[in-house]
Amino acid sequence: MSSALAQSRLFDAPAAGLYPLSVPAANELLTTWGHKLGPCERPFHSEAFAFELHGEPIAVAISASIVGVTAAGYPREQVVELARQAAKERWVNRVMIRLWREICAPAWPCWPVWAAVSYSKNSTHSGDLYRFDGWRKVSEECGSGGGGTWSNPTLKHALAARQYGASTTHRSA
DSSP: OOHHHHHHOSOSSOSEEEEEEOHHHHHHHHHHTTOTTOOOOOSSOEEEEEEEETTEEEEEEEEEOOSSSEETTEEGGGEEEEEEEEESSTTHHHHHHHHIIIIIGGGOSSSOOSEEEEOOOTTTOOSHHHHHTTOBEEESSOTTTOOOEEEEOOOGGGHHHHTTTTOEEEEOO
């Protein structure tokens, strides 16, 4: 890097970035920011990520194995769930959902992901964030409390051609 470029940097760290985070640290942020479901404390594998602005977390997402045997017609071993997502500021919700869909979900280490899911309560969540990001609603009946489901799953053989972006599912509960 040239010395002029090095001197022109305003920050030592990137202005914005996505970073792995411990699940307990993500749960702390979910609590601080008042997530309606609270911490994600599932007994099986979960992973957390933070979107940071100037070194400060402003959004978190937790990936997890689904609770049920299937979701959107896929068996548990082909699905990853966006179990929690929250942001310190509203504008970053769309950014975090896109980053999770494009980067975090496909990186799920437990098995190859054919579809991703997320649950929301229809009475408090219109689904616009998911719809604007290309997710597709697949059901009105799911989860323990009822509600709608979003999906746009892509089969594994189509992932390379369509990227992971078209293979996302959102389930509302």
